[in-house]
Amino acid sequence: MSDTDMIDAVLDRHHHDGTRLMQILRETQEQLGWLSPATLTHIAKAIAWPRAQVEGTADFYSFFHTRPLGRYRVLWSDNITDRMLGNTDLLEAMCKKLWLEPGRVSEDGLVSVDVTSCTGMCDQGPAVLVNCRAITRMTPARVGEMVGLIRSETPLAEWPAEWFAVDDNIRRKDILLAHDLVPGQALAAALERGAEKMLAEIKAARLRGRGGAGFATGLKWEACRSAAGHGAGAAHYVVCNADEGEPGTFKDRVLLTSYAGLVFEGMSIAGLVVGAKKGLLYLRGEYRYLLEPLESALAVRRDAKLLGKNILGTDFEFDIEIHLGAGAYICGEESALIESLEGKPGRPRIRPPFPVTHGYLDQPTTVNNVETLAASCLIAAHGSDWYAQHGTEKSTGSKILSVSGDCERPGIYEYPYGVAVRQVLEDCGASDCQAVQISGPSGMCAAEAEFDRKIAFEDIPTAGAFMVFDETRDMFEVARNFAHFFAHESCGFCTPCRVGTTLVRNLMDKIARNHGSPYDIDELFKLHRLMQGASHCGLGNTACNPIFDTLNKFRPAYEHRLMSLDYEPAFDLDAALSQARQMTGRDDAAAHLKNGAEA
Amino acid sequence: MNNTFQLDGEEIPFTPGQTIMQAATAHGSYIPHLCWHPDFSVHGSCKLCTVKVNGRFGSSCTMEAQPGMEVENRTAELDDKRRTLLQMLFVEGNHFCPSCEKSGDCKLQATAYELKMMSPHFDMFYPDRPVDASHPDILLDFNRCIMCGLCVAASREADGKNIFAMGGRGLLGRRVHVSSESGKLADTDFAATDRAASICPVGVILSKRRGFVVPIGRRTYDLAPISAQVTEKAP
Numbered sequence: 001m002s003d004t005d006m007i008d009a010v011l012d013r014h015h016h017d018g019t020r021l022m023q024i025l026r027e028t029q030e031q032l033g034w035l036s037p038a039t040l041t042h043i044a045k046a047i048a049w050p051r052a053q054v055e056g057t058a059d060f061y062s063f064f065h066t067r068p069l070g071r072y073r074v075l076w077s078d079n080i081t082d083r084m085l086g087n088t089d090l091l092e093a094m095c096k097k098l099w100l101e102p103g104r105v106s107e108d109g110l111v112s113v114d115v116t117s118c119t120g121m122c123d124q125g126p127a128v129l130v131n132c133r134a135i136t137r138m139t140p141a142r143v144g145e146m147v148g149l150i151r152s153e154t155p156l157a158e159w160p161a162e163w164f165a166v167d168d169n170i171r172r173k174d175i176l177l178a179h180d181l182v183p184g185q186a187l188a189a190a191l192e193r194g195a196e197k198m199l200a201e202i203k204a205a206r207l208r209g210r211g212g213a214g215f216a217t218g219l220k221w222e223a224c225r226s227a228a229g230h231g232a233g234a235a236h237y238v239v240c241n242a243d244e245g246e247p248g249t250f251k252d253r254v255l256l257t258s259y260a261g262l263v264f265e266g267m268s269i270a271g272l273v274v275g276a277k278k279g280l281l282y283l284r285g286e287y288r289y290l291l292e293p294l295e296s297a298l299a300v301r302r303d304a305k306l307l308g309k310n311i312l313g314t315d316f317e318f319d320i321e322i323h324l325g326a327g328a329y330i331c332g333e334e335s336a337l338i339e340s341l342e343g344k345p346g347r348p349r350i351r352p353p354f355p356v357t358h359g360y361l362d363q364p365t366t367v368n369n370v371e372t373l374a375a376s377c378l379i380a381a382h383g384s385d386w387y388a389q390h391g392t393e394k395s396t397g398s399k400i401l402s403v404s405g406d407c408e409r410p411g412i413y414e415y416p417y418g419v420a421v422r423q424v425l426e427d428c429g430a431s432d433c434q435a436v437q438i439s440g441p442s443g444m445c446a447a448e449a450e451f452d453r454k455i456a457f458e459d460i461p462t463a464g465a466f467m468v469f470d471e472t473r474d475m476f477e478v479a480r481n482f483a484h485f486f487a488h489e490s491c492g493f494c495t496p497c498r499v500g501t502t503l504v505r506n507l508m509d510k511i512a513r514n515h516g517s518p519y520d521i522d523e524l525f526k527l528h529r530l531m532q533g534a535s536h537c538g539l540g541n542t543a544c545n546p547i548f549d550t551l552n553k554f555r556p557a558y559e560h561r562l563m564s565l566d567y568e569p570a571f572d573l574d575a576a577l578s579q580a581r582q583m584t585g586r587d588d589a590a591a592h593l594k595n596g597a598e599a
Numbered sequence: 600m601n602n603t604f605q606l607d608g609e610e611i612p613f614t615p616g617q618t619i620m621q622a623a624t625a626h627g628s629y630i631p632h633l634c635w636h637p638d639f640s641v642h643g644s645c646k647l648c649t650v651k652v653n654g655r656f657g658s659s660c661t662m663e664a665q666p667g668m669e670v671e672n673r674t675a676e677l678d679d680k681r682r683t684l685l686q687m688l689f690v691e692g693n694h695f696c697p698s699c700e701k702s703g704d705c706k707l708q709a710t711a712y713e714l715k716m717m718s719p720h721f722d723m724f725y726p727d728r729p730v731d732a733s734h735p736d737i738l739l740d741f742n743r744c745i746m747c748g749l750c751v752a753a754s755r756e757a758d759g760k761n762i763f764a765m766g767g768r769g770l771l772g773r774r775v776h777v778s779s780e781s782g783k784l785a786d787t788d789f790a791a792t793d794r795a796a797s798i799c800p801v802g803v804i805l806s807k808r809r810g811f812v813v814p815i816g817r818r819t820y821d822l823a824p825i826s827a828q829v830t831e832k833a834p
Binding site: 052 | 641643644645646647649656658661680683684687688690691721722724745746761762763764765766767768769770772773776777778779780781782
């Protein structure tokens with residue numbers, strides 16, 4: 001088959017539909033290795049889109065290649081947890097063996113080696129992606145073997161199967177992971193109740209979004225349900241956000257590996273409530289290996305009359321489609337995710353309007369986290385009273401944490417909301433713990449003094465990441481890793497985030513080189529204040545959080561690198577926290593830097 | 600309540616549905632901006648128009664005016680942030696005003712004068728950006744691009760051509776794509792008479808053979824500062 005025939009087959013499969021551009025580009029690249037200018041022209045014509053727009057999508061995503069990057073493309077996950085497991089030395093060793101510079105393609109066009117953002121394998125790193133397939137637990141020996149397989153051009157299908165093994169590592173189960181529901185049980189209960197009563201049940205259970213922001217799920221579903229569809233394509237949509245990109249988070253990977261039925265059932269319940277016939281699961285490109293198992297799981301559910309028309313003998317109709325992302329953290333933001341679902345670069349939309357009224361294809365859309373949807377099954381099956389007994393008053397139910405870093409037992413831990421940080425540290429076997437980064441780089445860095453705080457929306461909200469750092473770790477290097485992450489993942493749309501994240505990264509690198517001064521610390525604060533207020537979306541707004549947090553709590557880690565300290569910064573850190581004190585209603589000694597966290 | 604809001608203490612009337620920027624512009628009040636243009640749909644990327652509404656930051660080009668809003672605009676705090684944003688735009692591209700044909704007509708330069716930006720402050724990035732001189736009548740010099748998206752909007756909304764699209768990611772990746780396989784403007788149906796040919800607020804899209812038709816010193820923002828030239832019929 002010629003290249004053109006091959007592309008045409010892909011295009012036919014997707015009905016020449018431009019909104020399916022992401023899938024068209026991915027499938028084309030899987031066969032051709034890269035997306036050449038001629039390929040993009042051909043695709044643009046076929047879907048009747050301006051060529052520049054197709055190119056704009058193709059070069060937005062890290063995993064689409066608009067230049068050849070070799071027949072083997074090795075990407076090392078570069079989260080701080082991979083770093084702590086020694087990925088830097090392994091990458092260097094691999095490059096040495098291959099006579100390569102990172103980021104460059106070998107002269108013979110065989111191979112390239114580079115880094116990528118966290119691939120969600122923090123509990124079994126160092127991890128790599130080879131031609132977008134996940135490989136875990138890299139060792140010096142594996143590096144040697146892999147170089148041999150690449151040199152001999154052995155197809156990936158013939159590589160040792162155990163390299164591709166991804167473990168669940170479930171260490172603690174609570175109501176969700178220990179559920180005893182059979183397929184269809186929750187959905188049958190929801191159908192029995194009907195859409196309105198099911199919605200009332202979700203609201204009564206006080207279910208809140210597990211993606212980090214904690215928006216009330218019932219309110220979101222209600223807003224979507226009561227919004228009217230627009231125009232000829234009037235419809236409602238359910239979108240499951242499985243773009244689990246926050247470094248250190250991997251709980252959705254486990255849910256989609258071993259609890260996919262529950263997730264699909266939750267999507268169906270959401271569909272029933274909001275009046276949708278179609279659900280879309282947006283799976284991050286790093287989890288490409290889950291596509292076929294998930295498709296099979298969908299097929300099983302269709303056979304069991306749990307998807308499709310006349311579900312469980314009723315007139316309820318609902319089906320689910322899986323869309324793969326292609327390496328862009330920003331697509332975890334719900335409006336950017338919707339743009340991506342429509343074949344466009346993942347650029348957060350101007351809001352309002354919100355997706356619940358104008359979402360996918362401009363239609364009312366509810367976007368929910370994987371874990372939120374799974375949890376809705378428990379409410380459907382057991383009722384809101386039962387559900388609300390778990391957790392705390394303001395945070396009902398349970399939360400799955402992805403624990404990684406310096407601990408004996410990294411993996412998945414599910415707790416009722418309200419668990420103390422210290423409890424989690426004890427359970428995972430973390431000794432000499434210096435700090436925990438909770439909810440990833442955009443979350444918060446908890447120091448020893450905060451270990452009695454609780455995982456809950458009213459105290460420490462989290463999307464699930466729980467990265468542990470012991471006393472030997474340099475918290476400055478942790479923050480610097482996160483600064484690099486945000487600079488790499490900024491979509492580039494708005495000025496403060498596009499330029500600011502790179503300026504922050506450069507300042508952190510400058511300090512790392514022992515060329516910093518107190519002036520540079522002031523500059524970091526200045527950029528933080530600008531980006532927090534002026535950025536277009538949450539990425540820019542939170543990008544300086546890890547720096548702000550570590551500067552407040554681990555300032556010596558920065559200061560011992562500075563050239564001189566003989567200059568008193570004009571910026572008053574304690575005064576800057578006055579607003580935070582006001583918001584939390586605190587003015588006690590511990591809420592002030594001099595007496596509190598810094599001591 | 601009246602359909603008015605306060606902009607730095609001045610009462611601004613608005614019609615429901617208007618953004619703060621639209622209402623202020625109609626009233627002749629200046630809110631610094633680069634990516635907003637009255638004729639095209641909102642982009643909201645430059646963030647120069649960031650104001651403080653009832654104590655919270657927001658983009659005045661996207662935020663709808665509401666009765667009784669108290670909007671801070673030209674405060675020291677906000678102008679300081681805007682100066683930093685301008686400095687960011689200057690260092691991420693290659694801007695050499697003295698040799699630029701757009702000098703005096705350039706909104707980036709005029710806004711920097713308005714906000715008294717005295718230096719680029721940050722280290723320059725000196726990015727490697729292409730110049731496209733392929734078109735017989737038009738020169739594209741992407742060294743000066745500020746990613747405002749106005750050429751994209753003008754080509755799509757006014758010319759119906761879709762010659763440009765924003766693509767790429769991050770500081771070094773973000774760029775304007777030209778809709779041809781070669782990436783050259785000559786291989787598109789772009790014409791010097793297109794609205795997109797005259798929309799660029801900086802000196803990326805320039806007409807060939809028209810250098811110094813208006814001498815330096817008599818150009819748009821040489822005659823009066825940008826804040827004194829607020830009109831709904833922006834050039």
